[in-house]
Amino acid sequence: MSSVTELGPRRIPSYVDSANQHAGGVVGIATVRDPHAALAHPSVVMCSACRLRAECLPGELERGALDALAGRLVSTRRKVAQGEPLFRAGDVFDSLFAIWTGFFKTVVMTRQGREQVTGFQMAGDLIGLDGIHAERMTVDAIALEDSQVCVIPFAGLQEVAREAPPLQERLHRLMSREIVNDHNSMLHLGSMYAEERLAAFLLELAARLEARGYSGSSLQLRMSRGELGSYLGLKLETVSRTFSRFQAQGLLDVSHRRISITDPDGLRQVIDGAEM
Amino acid sequence: MSSVTELGPRRIPSYVDSANQHAGGVVGIATVRDPHAALAHPSVVMCSACRLRAECLPGELERGALDALAGRLVSTRRKVAQGEPLFRAGDVFDSLFAIWTGFFKTVVMTRQGREQVTGFQMAGDLIGLDGIHAERMTVDAIALEDSQVCVIPFAGLQEVAREAPPLQERLHRLMSREIVNDHNSMLHLGSMYAEERLAAFLLELAARLEARGYSGSSLQLRMSRGELGSYLGLKLETVSRTFSRFQAQGLLDVSHRRISITDPDGLRQVIDGAEM
DNA sequence: CGGGGTGTTGAAGCGTCTCAAAGCTTGTGG
DNA sequence: CCACAAGCTTTGAGACGCTTCAACACCCCG
Numbered sequence A, B: 001m002s003s004v005t006e007l008g009p010r011r012i013p014s015y016v017d018s019a020n021q022h023a024g025g026v027v028g029i030a031t032v033r034d035p036h037a038a039l040a041h042p043s044v045v046m047c048s049a050c051r052l053r054a055e056c057l058p059g060e061l062e063r064g065a066l067d068a069l070a071g072r073l074v075s076t077r078r079k080v081a082q083g084e085p086l087f088r089a090g091d092v093f094d095s096l097f098a099i100w101t102g103f104f105k106t107v108v109m110t111r112q113g114r115e116q117v118t119g120f121q122m123a124g125d126l127i128g129l130d131g132i133h134a135e136r137m138t139v140d141a142i143a144l145e146d147s148q149v150c151v152i153p154f155a156g157l158q159e160v161a162r163e164a165p166p167l168q169e170r171l172h173r174l175m176s177r178e179i180v181n182d183h184n185s186m187l188h189l190g191s192m193y194a195e196e197r198l199a200a201f202l203l204e205l206a207a208r209l210e211a212r213g214y215s216g217s218s219l220q221l222r223m224s225r226g227e228l229g230s231y232l233g234l235k236l237e238t239v240s241r242t243f244s245r246f247q248a249q250g251l252l253d254v255s256h257r258r259i260s261i262t263d264p265d266g267l268r269q270v271i272d273g274a275e276m
Numbered sequence C: 001c002g003g004g005g006t007g008t009t010g011a012a013g014c015g016t017c018t019c020a021a022a023g024c025t026t027g028t029g030g
Numbered sequence D: 001c002c003a004c005a006a007g008c009t010t011t012g013a014g015a016c017g018c019t020t021c022a023a024c025a026c027c028c029c030g
Helices: A020-025 A035-040 A063-072 A154-163 A165-191 A194-211 A225-232 A236-248 A264-273 B020-025 B035-040 B063-072 B154-163 B165-191 B194-211 B225-232 B236-248 B264-273
Strands: A076-080 A085-087 A095-101 A103-109 A115-122 A140-143 A147-153 A218-220 A252-255 A258-261 B076-080 B085-087 B095-101 B103-109 B115-122 B140-143 B147-153 B218-220 B252-255 B258-261
Touching (some): A103 A225, A103 B165, A115 A194, A115 A225, A147 A154, A154 B154, A154 B165, A165 A194, A236 A252, B076 B085, B095 B154, B115 B225, B154 B165, B165 B225, B194 B218, B225 B236, B236 B252
Antiparallel strands (some): A076 A147, A085 A140, A095 A147, A103 A115, A218 A258, A252 A258, B103 B115, B103 B140, B218 B258
């Protein structure tokens, strides 16, 4: 029980009021040129010293490009309490956000209130790429646990990218990866049974956690059954039933949001075995 | 019947052998530095004179940036016959492709042969953004009618983008749009009934055609029921039945792949009316 | 004019959803 | 510290929508 994967700190004692960070529906207003923001969040971000470097925007950049990032770009951090939005659809797009600690979901919504979770993001992931197109966010980004994000003003990022080709390359690859991920989700949603979708999701989540140094077999889900169901195109009851069935088959142990994958190969067979 | 929308030329008489364009699994090898390709496809592309400028990569760029595009970048065109691949998943990524005439589908496939159509692309659309991430294409791009594409070597595009900020901006917006589109597809796949999915698809397709100067009410589908079903996460029979139901309700007229939308507001109500 | 690919339609089966109730966990206030 | 409330999860039973399997119609192309 003590080796269970935890995503970031369990509890972050006190947060600045997250409401005023969102005033006027504008997000990402905190840039290096904004003294108020600098005061509110005096922490100066140093990508070169960050443990998440490899997963995050910097990637494998060499020193020069890294310093350009650290010095001119990522200047502030923002805290977002569990359940609070980092931004909402319709907010003006200003900045990308790199998750430093915590866990988020992104949700698209129709006028009629129909919801679809489009992804779950963890430390090192980038949020906000969808906003570039129309300079407006198109999704809600909600913290599923107390989180901290690095604010990356996009105009500045583009500027630096022009001078540092490796950074430009990296940005393009990350945007492209987002597209590939979405295609993968579409594959799940469009042509798989509930068991296959859940199995694929769990294996992918475990792999992402493992890439960040956590256990790939014992995981703590940060989303509810309903949120997971939305992402997978299933109702929460179906998600719950499918978990129970997996447990009955000896593939994993479920205790609410604590999942232990006991037979990863079995899960892989759930995906591979069931032919079209 | 004579005002029916046609996408591009009805028939392009003769094509160069498309097989050798795909030799070795490498696509997009035809760059300005490749004399053979230049010989095979001597047409020099002039974005500034192209009717699709606004929809395509150049967007609303001013003259200087446009000339940079035309002169240094898009140097060759490729023809792809109906049913033939522009590229396949696993091919080395070299270039983006801008559709000049024709219509494509992109398809992801699992090892077990499960397929998912991830999108349909028409004149002005960009194909290949998914390949940037790992320098390999991740989808098959198949021509659904005889088509011609402009080849845009990506290394060169990045280079020019560094010198022409408006072009850089444009590229980022297009990549972001792709992400937004995919999220929209996920919404359809994850939380809609067959009728809603098809109605949303038809309205969106009509809007895209209209933006390109075609009729938004009378359209000629380029994909089979099966391909459309794959994109919508439905079986071909379900697509066919849903078309029939729409016709019975007086929303549209169906005759194989010829669709006349007679009641667009009715179609919108199909999406909006059915609450969660 | 015939054949193959494509589209339509019907009937039965199956997977997921809906509705409902009960169990469990967590947080809060008495 | 316990009790209770609120929210989340589990489980069951029946309904519903889509798929499957099958047969037939249609259109295009040679």
